[in-house]
Amino acid sequence: MIFQMRPPAPKEADLTIVYDAIVVGSGAAGGMAAHVLTSHGLNVLLLEAGRKLDMESELKSMEWPYDHPRRGEMPRDGHAITLNEYTVRQPPYAKDTPYKHVYSYVQGWGGSDYSKNIVVDEKDHPYTGTKYAWVRARLLGGKTAIWGRLALRLSDYDFKGKTHDGYGEDWPISYADVQPYYDKVDLYLGIAGHKENLPHLPDSLFQRTTRLNPSEVMLRQSLKKMNRVLTPYRAGVTTDGLKHNKYRSKCYGRGACNRRAGGCDIHAAFDSPTGLIYPAMDTGHLTLRTNSTAYEVTVDPATGKARGVAFADSQSGKHYEARGKAVVVAASTLESARLLLLSKSNAHPNGIGNSSGHVGHNFCEHVMGPSILGRVKDLVGKPRTLDDGRPGGFYIPRYRNLEDRQPKFIRGYGFEGGGGTGMIPGRAFSTPGFGADFKKTVRDEAGAFVHMGGFGEVLPRYESSVSIDPAVKDRWGIPVLKFNYAFGDNEKQMALDMAVTGKEMFEAAGIEVLHADADVLTEGWSIHELGTARMGSDPKTSVLNQFQQSHDVKNLFVVDGSSHVSASCQNPTWTIMALAWRSCDHLADELGKGNL
Numbered sequence: 043m044i045f046q047m048r049p050p051a052p053k054e055a056d057l058t059i060v061y062d063a064i065v066v067g068s069g070a071a072g073g074m075a076a077h078v079l080t081s082h083g084l085n086v087l088l089l090e091a092g093r094k095l096d097m098e099s100e101l102k103s104m105e106w107p108y109d110h111p112r113r114g115e116m117p118r119d120g121h122a123i124t125l126n127e128y129t130v131r132q133p134p135y136a137k138d139t140p141y142k143h144v145y146s147y148v149q150g151w152g153g154s155d156y157s158k159n160i161v162v163d164e165k166d167h168p169y170t171g172t173k174y175a176w177v178r179a180r181l182l183g184g185k186t187a188i189w190g191r192l193a194l195r196l197s198d199y200d201f202k203g204k205t206h207d208g209y210g211e212d213w214p215i216s217y218a219d220v221q222p223y224y225d226k227v228d229l230y231l232g233i234a235g236h237k238e239n240l241p242h243l244p245d246s247l248f249q250r251t252t253r254l255n256p257s258e259v260m261l262r263q264s265l266k267k268m269n270r271v272l273t274p275y276r277a278g279v280t281t282d283g284l285k286h287n288k289y290r291s292k293c294y295g296r297g298a299c300n301r302r303a304g305g306c307d308i309h310a311a312f313d314s315p316t317g318l319i320y321p322a323m324d325t326g327h328l329t330l331r332t333n334s335t336a337y338e339v340t341v342d343p344a345t346g347k348a349r350g351v352a353f354a355d356s357q358s359g360k361h362y363e364a365r366g367k368a369v370v371v372a373a374s375t376l377e378s379a380r381l382l383l384l385s386k387s388n389a390h391p392n393g394i395g396n397s398s399g400h401v402g403h404n405f406c407e408h409v410m411g412p413s414i415l416g417r418v419k420d421l422v423g424k425p426r427t428l429d430d431g432r433p434g435g436f437y438i439p440r441y442r443n444l445e446d447r448q449p450k451f452i453r454g455y456g457f458e459g460g461g462g463t464g465m466i467p468g469r470a471f472s473t474p475g476f477g478a479d480f481k482k483t484v485r486d487e488a489g490a491f492v493h494m495g496g497f498g499e500v501l502p503r504y505e506s507s508v509s510i511d512p513a514v515k516d517r518w519g520i521p522v523l524k525f526n527y528a529f530g531d532n533e534k535q536m537a538l539d540m541a542v543t544g545k546e547m548f549e550a551a552g553i554e555v556l557h558a559d560a561d562v563l564t565e566g567w568s569i570h571e572l573g574t575a576r577m578g579s580d581p582k583t584s585v586l587n588q589f590q591q592s593h594d595v596k597n598l599f600v601v602d603g604s605s606h607v608s609a610s611c612q613n614p615t616w617t618i619m620a621l622a623w624r625s626c627d628h629l630a631d632e633l634g635k636g637n638l
């Protein structure tokens with residue numbers, strides 16, 4: 043039986059008291075901070091800029107296309123920025139547009155009506171500078187409301203990248219430091235996957251894996267001969283259920299995950315509210331204030347330490363300050379950098395925690411673009427199977443620059459993909475013809491397609507940066523970010539290799555290649571922005587120590603992807619949460635000892 047627990051009733055925020063900790067942002071990072079700090083018995087205030095949405099009625103994961111007036115599409119007064127616009131125009135992309143609402147490119151995917159209240163309206167949230175496809179979600183839970191759920195670990199190939207190839211900086215931690223926290227995240231939130239024993243993609247503590255379908259098994263077997271691996275999608279989804287969490291159901295394989303952008307209305311897929319925040323509220327130690335847009339980390343002039351957080355009520359526009367013994371910034375990589383840079387004071391004239399001048403710099407992410415679509419001839423005309431009743435298809439982990447050395451680029455890339463029959467048959471819209479023949483072709487070929495696309499590591503560079511643009515403000519009068527960022531030669535060479543090896547793998551498996559794309563997509567497309575407040579041992583070249591604690595301000599922590607020293611090519615969210623858990627344990631410990 044599918045059973046939905048109502049969220050706990052929120053407590054009123056009391057701005058007359060000093061909280062043990064104030065957390066800014068309620069996505070993967072902020073949710074984890076709230077969970078861990080409250081589990082230590084700390085009195086925590088969580089400030090979230092967005093509102094709380096009723097996700098079940100928002101996502102309607104089981105609604106059929108024909109039960110929706112526009113087959114799931116958003117109203118016509120909304121516009122999703124296209125690849126062409128990102129390429130030929132400079133931000134702010136919503137400037138001078140005839141549309142009432144403008145959204146990032148993800149609203150161009152099918153099912154955009156279900157995410158129109160989740161992603162931000164670019165009219166309210168402009169940014170400037172170089173081209174960048176910035177996808178943001180301002181609501182309780184942030185981007186975890188619609189994330190793709192691929193949940194991967196990093197390895198020492200990532201944490202010790204410099205040792206391996208000489209580029210950039212090593213992280214101040216190694217896999218052994220994070221591994222116990224990855225384990226905790228796996229057990230607390232649930233993850234589906236299959237063990238492969240790979241040194242460069244460590245296994246998680248998996249629940250029941252999702253199954254590969256025939257075309258994917260065929261590709262897996264062929265890749266084995268090339269010493270490459272295709273593994274079932276490692277999904278941040280509970281397939282066996284979680285006895286300790288009454289807000290989440292196990293995955294019923296309903297296929298709705300194939301509606302993009304994602305979201306799961308029974309919360310089998312992890313989202314921060316049901317996975318972390320509601321259980322934290324149940325401890326009685328968490329106060330949640332939504333509609334609270336933080337614009338400054340305030341400072342005690344006598345000590346230079348963080349005093350609290352100044353915020354505007356996102357609806358009324360009224361300004362407030364909340365006070366805390368510690369401040370935990372978790373507003374997502376770029377918003378956290380923005381908040382630190384906005385927080386200027388006599389003690390911190392370049393922005394709080396920025397004596398190194400590195401806040402906003404060393405920005406990195408994943409490069410995307412090369413992708414491939416193929417047809418498995420043996421599957422044409424075969425009976426259709428339920429293949430999209432699962433939270434994802436497959437992942438091909440990195441195989442470049444492990445034991446080998448590529449002549450034209452360093453680091454690596456992986457592929458995400460899938461095959462088989464879907465709710466909307468693959469290529470139905472691009473199959474030529476009409477009438478009975480057309481329908482037969484679509485039906486016959488429905489389960490025969492396989493596709494995949496690459497995600498490659500973007501190198502961090504000091505000059506890859508964001509800064510405050512004082513001339514442009516958002517709807518709340520807060521200065522916005524200006525981008526100074528572009529892919530370099532390493533990313534372009536890597537993308538060329540992705541296109542070549544993607545095709546090579548399909549051909550080796552006997553999959554007929556129907557379409558192969560080699561072009562690189564606009565910067566930002568991966569939605570995996572990282573860096574901008576990196577960890578390190580040297581306060582002159584890094585912002586945070588190994589516990590995501592500011593070198594300059596000991597009661598300030600920044601626990602999201604901004605702390606990452608390099609991007610690796612694995613999706614970041616599971617690592618964001620493992621690190622946040624580790625750092626918040628440390629925070630609680632230090633607070634208890636009176637060290638903050």
Ligand SMILES: Cc1cc2nc3c(=O)[nH]c(=O)nc-3n(C[C@H](O)[C@H](O)[C@H](O)COP(=O)(O)OP(=O)(O)OC[C@H]3O[C@@H](n4cnc5c(N)ncnc54)[C@H](O)[C@@H]3O)c2cc1C
Nearest residue numbers: 067069070071091180184185190191192336374613614615
């Ligand atoms: C469509 C999509 C697919 C994705 N697929 C994957 C995937 O398969 N695997 C993976 O690992 N990752 C994926 N991601 C990325 C993943 O969602 C992020 O890595 C993760 O959510 C980051 O967590 P976060 O807490 O840093 O940021 P967010 O989840 O963005 O949360 C930040 C929160 O802070 C709030 N906030 C921002 N500014 C302020 C402010 N000034 N004051 C108060 N609150 C503020 C925001 O409203 C938001 O709620 C995907 C993302 C999207 C959108």
Ligand code: SF4
Nearest residue numbers: 293294295296299306
């Ligand atoms: S397949 Fe599983 S995780 Fe995905 S929407 Fe359905 S129940 Fe949720």
